[in-house]
Amino acid sequence: MQSLNSIRRGFEPWNDPAARPYIHFDRVTKKFGDFAAVNDLSLTIFEREFFALLGASGCGKSTLLRMLAGFEEPTSGRILLDGQDLRGVPPYRRPVNMMFQSYALFPHMTVEKNIAFGLKQDGMPAADIAARVAEMLRLVKLEEFAKRKPHQLSGGQRQRVALARSVAKRPKVxxxxxxxxxxxxxxxEETQFELMDLQQDLGLTFLVVTHDQEEAMTMADRIAILDKGEVMQVATPPEIYEAPGSRFVADFVGSVNLFQGQVTRRDAGRAEIAGPGLVIHTANPGDAEQGKTVHYAIRPEKIRLSSFPPENARANAAQGEIYDIAYLGDVTIYNVKLDSGQIVKSTVINSQRSADDPLTWGDRAWIAFQPDSGVVLTR
Incomplete structure (x- = not known):
């Protein structure tokens, strides 16, 4: 039997030209008065995909979810699920189920009765309901809590009851x-992995809305970054992090250093960028053109920090003063004020109990990085 890990590792229908999208937001706009919560948005999601909508409050992600659930209708555009246009289909007739942050459990019902509620509403035979509830309790590891009521459970246990109730009817999404x-x-953090395993066990399509970057990066096969009702980038977590498509995405996901400069030389696979107090040689020039002003994005963990200058300090290196330090146990974050005045963040892994090159507040230090460590952004 194929393991969940190998299934997840080989799951990339978005790279298959023959794969048919399972959910398709086709040029969807949703207006509330003159305000466009979603603006001419197109997005495709595939069957069995764990997909995340990530963005700040007010970016339109929850509005998208509510339109798919049927609680809101698009002002224009179409929403297709498995080829069916959902316009006019009431929520109770859509093959989707929604789990809310509040969980919305019935306080007077036991765990098993909460899970069984929707099945009874659908008229499922009692024997089938009992079997389905037992299956759900087993999946979420709550068999011994079946007779308890919500107030007798921890927050994590209530979350799993709500999840079991949501998937008991076996929705498509x-x-x-x-x-x-x-x-x-x-x-x-523990529940994130439980959700991933459950999604693979059930073979369902999961669409999650979150503002938590770590949550999206951990769980999702792909992420859509939203801002002001528009999609800024859709990609896998490694692509979003290592190859952001814009300064907005680079700055929104994780921590990043951005250097502005002018492209002074460009050939097939490399470029030179001249900025204040720093010359950058990059092996990831993207679509940068010679003479244009661009930004170079590099993550803090890709920047080396040392008391000593690197062997070749002419490019990808600069000197400054350490003015802030945050010790987080597994890593230490250094803020270095370069001689140019720019603040650069460097993350150092604490792999040993004592550092070979101890650095502290006020020390002069060098930052350095490799040509393939960052990316050039033109927008």
């Missing part, structure tokens, strides 16, 4: 609106 927002950090 499960919609999750900030599903882990009420959990503490450690439990949230």
């Amino acid at each position: 499960l919609l999750l609106d900030e599903p882990l927002g009420a959990l503490d950090k450690k439990l949230r």
